[in-house]
Amino acid sequence: MPYAGRIAPTPTGFLHLGHARTFALAHERARAAGGTLIFRIEDIDFLRCKPEYALAAMADLRALGLDWDEGPDLGGPHAPYEQSRRTPIFLECWRRLRDAGAIYPCRRSRKDVAAALGAPHAEEDAEPIFPPEWRPAPGFGSDFPEPGDWNWRLRVPDGETLRFDDALCGAQAFEAGRDFGDFVVWRRDGVPAYELAVVADDLAMGVTEVVRGRDLLKSTARQLLVYRALGAPPPAWAHAPLVCDAQGRRLAKRTAGLALRELLARGVPPADILHAPVESLLPRV
Numbered sequence: 091m092p093y094a095g096r097i098a099p100t101p102t103g104f105l106h107l108g109h110a111r112t113f114a115l116a117h118e119r120a121r122a123a124g125g126t127l128i129f130r131i132e133d134i135d136f137l138r139c140k141p142e143y144a145l146a147a148m149a150d151l152r153a154l155g156l157d158w159d160e161g162p163d164l165g166g167p168h169a170p171y172e173q174s175r176r177t178p179i180f181l182e183c184w185r186r187l188r189d190a191g192a193i194y195p196c197r198r199s200r201k202d203v204a205a206a207l208g209a210p211h212a213e214e215d216a217e218p219i220f221p222p223e224w225r226p227a228p229g230f231g232s233d234f235p236e237p238g239d240w241n242w243r244l245r246v247p248d249g250e251t252l253r254f255d256d257a258l259c260g261a262q263a264f265e266a267g268r269d270f271g272d273f274v275v276w277r278r279d280g281v282p283a284y285e286l287a288v289v290a291d292d293l294a295m296g297v298t299e300v301v302r303g304r305d306l307l308k309s310t311a312r313q314l315l316v317y318r319a320l321g322a323p324p325p326a327w328a329h330a331p332l333v334c335d336a337q338g339r340r341l342a343k344r345t346a347g348l349a350l351r352e353l354l355a356r357g358v359p360p361a362d363i364l365h366a367p368v369e370s371l372l373p374r375v
C-alpha cells in the first residue's frame with residue numbers, strides 16, 4: 091500500500107516549536123517514502139478551537155518549508171479536511187461500534203470517575219480508570235438509534251496487554267483496565283471524542299502511518315481497540331520525542347517566545363527552528 095501520512099493539528103492556539111518538530115518529522119517520513127501527506131484540522135471541540143488558529147497553523151508550517159498534498163487549502167479526494175465538517179463519518183463509526191457491541195451509553199462524567207477514585211492522578215495524561223462495576227449489562231444501548239445526550243464508552247478487555255511496535259520508540263505495551271479504563275468515544279454534548287474521530291478519519295483517509303507526539307502513546311493503545319472493534323487493520327506508528335525546556339517541562343501551546351510565529355518573526359532560520367537546542371531559541375530578555 092502506498093504511504094499516506096498526516097499532519098493533524100488542533101487549532102486551540104498558535105503552534106509552537108514542539109508541533110513544528112513533530113510535523114516536520116511527519117513531512118520528512120512521507121516524503122522519504124514517496125507518499126502523500128494529508129493536512130487535517132482537528133477542530134471537533136468547537137468551544138476551544140478557532141478558525142484563525144487553523145489558518146495560522148497552515149501559514150506557519152508553510153513558512154517553515156513544509157508542504158502537503160491534500161488539505162483544507164488544497165482540497166483533495168478526502169475532503170472536507172476539517173473534522174468539524176465530518177460529523178457523518180464519525181456518526182457512521184459510532185454506529186459500527188454500537189452494532190459491534192463494543193460501546194455503551196453512560197451517564198457518568200469524568201468528574202464522577204475522579205471523585206470515585208479519590209486522589210487526583212499525578213501523570214499528566216492520566217485519565218482516571220473508569221470503575222468496571224459501573225458498566226451496564228452487555229447489550230445496553232445496542233438499540234439506541236443515535237448517541238443522544240449520553241457519554242459513550244468503549245468496554246476495554248481488562249487484563250489484556252495491548253502491544254505495538256513504534257518506529258521511533260520500539261516495542262510498546264499497555265494493559266487495559268490498569269493503564270487505561272473504559273474511555274469515552276462520544277460525548278454527551280454531541281461531539282465525538284478524540285479517540286473515535288482520529289481513528290475514523292485515519293481510516294477514511296487511508297492513512298498508513300501515524301506520526302505524532304510521544305504524549306499520545308497510551309492513546310494509541312486505546313485506538314488499537316477501536317480498530318479492532320471496527321474490524322480494520324491499524325496503521326503503523328511513529329511517536330516523536332517531545333520538546334522540553336531546560337527544566338524538562340513540556341512546551342505548552344502558549345510557551346512564551348517559542349510560538350512558531352514568534353520564532354519566524356524574529357528571523358530564526360527554519361533549520362534552527364527544527365534542529366537547534368531549545369535554549370538557544372528562547373528570546374533574549
Ligand code: GLU
Pocket residue numbers: 098099100132288301302303306
Ligand atoms: N490533534 C492532535 C494534536 O494536535 C494530534 C492527534 C494525532 O496526531 O493523532 O495534538
